[in-house]
Amino acid sequence: MAFEKYDFTPLTQSIHQGLLENVSPLMTMIIEWTIIGLLYLVFVAVFGLFLVYAERKVCAAFQQRLGPMRVGPWGLLQTIADFIKLLMKELIQPKSVDSFLYNLAPFVVIIVPFLTISVLPFAPGLQSLDFDIGVFFVTAVSSVGVIGVLLAGWASNNKYSLIGGMRSGAQIVSYELSVGMSLITMIILAGTMQISEIVELQRNGWFIFKGHIPAVIAFFVFVIAGTAETNRGPFDLAEAESELTAGFHTEYSGIKFAFFFLAEYINLFIVSAMAVTVFLGGWMPFHVGGWDGFNAIMDLIPGLVWFFAKVLGIIFLIMWFKWTFPRLRIDQILTLEWKYLLPINLFNILLMAFIVLMGWHW
Amino acid sequence: MKSFFNYISEILRGIWTLLVGMRVTAKYFFTPWRNVTQQYPENREKLVLADRFRGEVVMPHNENNEHACTGCGICELNCPNGSIEIISKSIVTEEGKKKRIIDQHIYHLGMCTFCNLCVKTCPSDAIVMAQTFEHAHWDRASLTKILNKPGSKIMDGVKE
Numbered sequence: 001m002a003f004e005k006y007d008f009t010p011l012t013q014s015i016h017q018g019l020l021e022n023v024s025p026l027m028t029m030i031i032e033w034t035i036i037g038l039l040y041l042v043f044v045a046v047f048g049l050f051l052v053y054a055e056r057k058v059c060a061a062f063q064q065r066l067g068p069m070r071v072g073p074w075g076l077l078q079t080i081a082d083f084i085k086l087l088m089k090e091l092i093q094p095k096s097v098d099s100f101l102y103n104l105a106p107f108v109v110i111i112v113p114f115l116t117i118s119v120l121p122f123a124p125g126l127q128s129l130d131f132d133i134g135v136f137f138v139t140a141v142s143s144v145g146v147i148g149v150l151l152a153g154w155a156s157n158n159k160y161s162l163i164g165g166m167r168s169g170a171q172i173v174s175y176e177l178s179v180g181m182s183l184i185t186m187i188i189l190a191g192t193m194q195i196s197e198i199v200e201l202q203r204n205g206w207f208i209f210k211g212h213i214p215a216v217i218a219f220f221v222f223v224i225a226g227t228a229e230t231n232r233g234p235f236d237l238a239e240a241e242s243e244l245t246a247g248f249h250t251e252y253s254g255i256k257f258a259f260f261f262l263a264e265y266i267n268l269f270i271v272s273a274m275a276v277t278v279f280l281g282g283w284m285p286f287h288v289g290g291w292d293g294f295n296a297i298m299d300l301i302p303g304l305v306w307f308f309a310k311v312l313g314i315i316f317l318i319m320w321f322k323w324t325f326p327r328l329r330i331d332q333i334l335t336l337e338w339k340y341l342l343p344i345n346l347f348n349i350l351l352m353a354f355i356v357l358m359g360w361h362w
Numbered sequence: 363m364k365s366f367f368n369y370i371s372e373i374l375r376g377i378w379t380l381l382v383g384m385r386v387t388a389k390y391f392f393t394p395w396r397n398v399t400q401q402y403p404e405n406r407e408k409l410v411l412a413d414r415f416r417g418e419v420v421m422p423h424n425e426n427n428e429h430a431c432t433g434c435g436i437c438e439l440n441c442p443n444g445s446i447e448i449i450s451k452s453i454v455t456e457e458g459k460k461k462r463i464i465d466q467h468i469y470h471l472g473m474c475t476f477c478n479l480c481v482k483t484c485p486s487d488a489i490v491m492a493q494t495f496e497h498a499h500w501d502r503a504s505l506t507k508i509l510n511k512p513g514s515k516i517m518d519g520v521k522e
Contacts, residue, residue, distance in 0.1 A: 058391075060399075061390070061391045061394055061397075062387045062390055062391050063390070064390050064396065064397045064398050064399065065397060065398075065399040066397060066399050066400075066401065069401055320384060320387065320388070320391075321384075323387060324380075324383045324384050324386075324387040325380065325383060340373060344373075
């Protein structure tokens with residue numbers, strides 16, 4: 001197929017071979033790890049800053065404002081300036097915090113996106129880890145983040161932080177269920193948990209089209225639960241500014257605060273990327289059956305562009321949620337999960353299993 | 363069974379109301395030319411402000427350094443928060459009559475709420491609202507202004 005020419009495998013293979021010929025296998029491994037680690041670090045920093053900028057601009061547009069316009073053209077350098085400011089700020093540690101846990105929490109929170117991002121396929125051949133339990137790995141690792149949030153809330157020794165952390169705990173523990181269930185629905189359809197294979201299976205049709213109604217329901221449940229899992233509005237009651245000042249990160253300043261901030265936005269990216277990978281065909285181009293000319297044009301667009309276009313689409317959808325809907329109360333959040341999303345999800349799994357059983361899904 | 367249908371219709375109605383809300387915000391998002399917020403004006407020379415814009419209180423002087431202020435103190439009386447102080451002095455005119463004229467018309471820009479009452483009540487229309495808008499200063503003292511220029515005197519023909 002035409003878009004195979006954008007495959008990154010030859011590039012990575014040539015780097016690997018070139019290193020093997022020149023240095024020992026151990027050094028090859030270390031160098032490759034360093035390169036990948038640096039790439040992810042740069043990506044997380046740059047994309048996180050871009051998302052903060054995008055959020056401010058999108059929010060402004062929804063509220064008929066202009067957003068940042070002063071620093072750089074259209075305010076493009078605004079978040080970089082903010083980041084430099086945060087780097088230079090003093091790290092204030094309140095007197096009666098649990099020092100070890102207080103300092104540990106931001107790192108627990110920032111590690112999670114780095115772990116989850118490692119299994120995401122950005123483009124053909126651009127995936128650093130390809131577990132055969134990839135989807136399970138993502139759901140398992142992404143729930144570690146809540147430990148960081150709880151630690152931050154607990155160790156801060158502040159009632160706002162504690163309430164925020166506890167709310168976040170209750171919320172994420174609940175919504176993890178929905179995320180997992182909606183992913184299980186798609187795993188039933190795919191028959192595999194390996195992410196590269198899930199993408200490959202969507203070559204002749206994205207899962208959201210292949211899976212008929214249950215896939216559509218699962219997609220919306222995933223987006224809703226994913227929004228809740230990233231602690232974003234309308235589910236942002238863990239850091240509800242009007243009630244809890246800043247929730248679990250009230251007592252953090254400087255770069256530690258930036259860690260929480262960055263982790264939130266990268267989690268937004270990861271949720272969107274998972275939605276794209278599992279439901280919208282990952283880096284696969286959009287094809288319509290029978291329209292060969294249209295499909296050939298779509299194939300000309302590289303997989304990387306497809307992936308990021310879809311991810312940005314989902315991110316826009318989630319931002320749209322945030323700037324439209326009012327914040328839910330804690331009981332409303334739990335009602336939504338346990339009385340609505342969970343029963344719908346369970347029914348949806350049955351429906352999907354039935355469809356797969358009858359062989360209607362291809 | 364009835365409660366089950368209620369449950370389903372509740373979900374559908376909930377989705378419908380959410381979609382209505384999203385349609386409203388989408389309308390705002392996709393019509394950026396109707397944004398109400400404007401940029402801070404960079405083109406200060408060509409900038410045209412509305413006629414009724416209230417920047418600060420000024421006292422217009424003509425080319426002979428004459429103004430229309432009689433020093434009656436009505437603006438001072440009408441100012442709700444005491445931003446205006448009138449210091450008057452007595453002089454003896456050529457005819458030998460004693461006359462009260464303005465010495466200093468002191469205007470505290472930092473206290474002004476731009477309510478326009480002083481301009482409205484001035485019997486001789488001696489003060490007007492200017493179109494300036496950049497009032498930031500490093501020093502609070504520079505916000506206290508004396509509106510009548512040094513050496514100025516009252517115009518002829520202004521009713522006492």
